[in-house]
Amino acid sequence: MPQKSPENQNAKQVPDYKITQPEMDFDDQTPEAEKENPCPDCGVKKGERHLNGCDIERCPKCGHQLITCDCEVQHSERLPWSGAW
């Protein structure tokens, strides 16, 4: 029986060309979500007012936690999330 496809056809060297793949650049960049830096408690974005009962929110009058102080704070006086605490 005739051997139609010899197994050693690949014996000769193939050119060692490199497959150039676009390199995935994993720069250590902060993801967008982290840049926004939402409040760790109520989750509002930086610059927005905290939700009611957030224990990160500071009292604009005494500087303590708003939920634990006794100051009367109008809604319009309440501090927005500053991105740091």
Ligand SMILES: [Zn+2]
């Ligand atoms: Zn909050």
Ligand SMILES: [Zn+2]
């Ligand atoms: Zn207070």
